Amino acid sequence: MTILNLVFIVFLGILFFITYFHISNYILDIYGNKTLKRYNFENSIRVIIFITPAFIVLFIFILYPVFETIRLSFYDKFGREFVGLYNYKWAINDPEFRRSILNNLVWLLVVPTLSTFFGLVIANLADRIWWGSIAKSIIFMPMAISFVGAGVIWKFIYEYRGPENTQIGLLNAIIVSLGYEPQAWLTIPMWNNFFLMAIMIWIQTGLALVIFSAALRSIPKEMLEAARIDGASELKIFFSIIIPYLEQTILVIWTLITIIVLRIFDIIFAMTNGEWQTGVLANLMYDWMFRGGGDSGRGSVLAIVIMIGVIPILAWNLYKHRQEQKI
């Protein structure tokens, strides 16, 4: 496809939706009669015009797939024959699956916790220092770049050359200058997971940081002043006032990062492709979508396991939503 064609279809694609809304509403405006009796009828048509495109997309891309994935998990690799719990049994007995689940759990434990912690600490430090906003910008910046881009950045840091060569990776250069042997970091089982997690923490701390910065401003200044006058140390203020006050925010950020980490795929796919025991569920799922011509049964089981991880959060969100509706 030439670039000119590409520009043309991009333009056409966007125009299509604008035209749909404009023409349909325009026709309704002409033929719709504004008398009271027909106003309700006109409104019903209008509602249909307004919600139809979004609803179709929602149905095709979210609602139907959720049920279809559940169905497929009970069917064979082509989705044709019912096999009962066969795919689930396979998963439980598959060493790769166990490894992935274990890795995912470690990710879920480490990344949200450390990102939230660093975000909170940095937000606090930056809040009281005149060049704090520049510091915040810099630490927030990795949020803007892609996981793959971040992968390249960090792969360069972890780059390994044999002991006889000059190290061009920063980490190994530091290790060598301290007198140790250079290491191929990404191939050391178990520890390599932590080197991959470092990348995610590097990215997500920025997210925690900006949300905490906004929340910190809501803490009444008088309270902090009073504590200082009473002679409380900054550390004491941090643990006794700021953390309890931001409890809700901490929870929100922690869940936010948990959801992102649960479906982590790009970093591992780009850095190790799941080798050296670094695989997680999303990578294993991608693998099974295409391995041996694709196995929709096994892939679906893996997707469902990821989904199970978010169900508590989903339930909690719905519960909170209902509380809000009542008010």
Next chain:
Amino acid sequence: MKKFSISSILSQLLLLFFVIIWIIPTFGLFISSLRDKDLLAISGWWTSLTTTEVNEIYRMSGMESQIEEDGYFKIKGKLFEDNSGKKIESFGITSKKINEFNIGDIAIFKDESEVLLDEDGNYEWRSKTEFKKKKGKRLFTTSLSPPAFTFENYREVLFKEGIGRAFINTMAVALPSTLIPLIICSFFAYSLTWMKFYGRDTLLAIIIASLVVPLQMSLIPILTIYNDFGALFGVAAKSYPGVWMAHTGFGLASTTFLLRNFLKSLPNEMMEAAKVDGASHYDIFLRIIIPLSIPAFASIFILQFLWCWNDLLVGLVFLDQVPSEIILTAKLKELLGSRGENWEILTTGAFVSMTVPLFIFFALQRYFIRGLVAGSVKG
């Protein structure tokens, strides 16, 4: 205010420590993308910031370029182009003793030919007898190289490695994938907020639930739909419109949710007044809602655009990995596999892929942060 207290200095140092840790990886990538590719492969990027000593091997020209002068056969030439600012300190003629001679010394080979070298790399190789070999002899040089940067890698990567085309492809994926959800979700959010109809609350609950549904749940069924659709109508299963709609689907819940939160905050009286004046919902939408929502649109646009620009999985599954369709992240991943040792291509490619996000980040940071803080939860 206690300005110079120990705790204040400590917290400044601690913050500085964090800032340095956070910026060094990106900074290293940027510097590396501007370095000469041969230097990049043999020395760390941090050495390029100061004048450094480099050891190199060059080969002089062979017999074809010899001339006869003053009773000698001479070969004259240059070891390297003189624009790099490199100065040779010492040189050698065997790999065992690479620092044997200083500039100005005459080095004598086993065959009794002599070589003179100046610090800019000009050499004169002379012999009483005629040169008979096609290849010249090797010279080992030790030179001081000042910090030198070049855009050569960028030219190479953009035009030869296909990153330039991938950049355009990514734009063709990201722009509609951002605008289409913005268009349809603004109508959707409007009707969820300001219109009364049966099933509205259920629909809202579905949106809230969809916020956290991981996109992995949708991949297999949608891929199947696309394959069936392609086979039924005889069109390609993987196409740009397919990716747009996939991104629209995955971004629909969060876009609607954020927009609804914003629309809810608008005063009800305004809509009522417009309705009394005989305005239809479409009039209200066009003339009141859109102008008021520009800041909210900007935030959501940036979030969704960055999401689509940085996405790998959707582009990998719903587009063919061919030059006319491959997106930047997929291309980078491919290069990581095939050119894993060519750091000049990887670092430069990564930086090219980061230009748009970084531009948005620095130019529109306010809207970006506002969108994130508004509570983006995306599956």
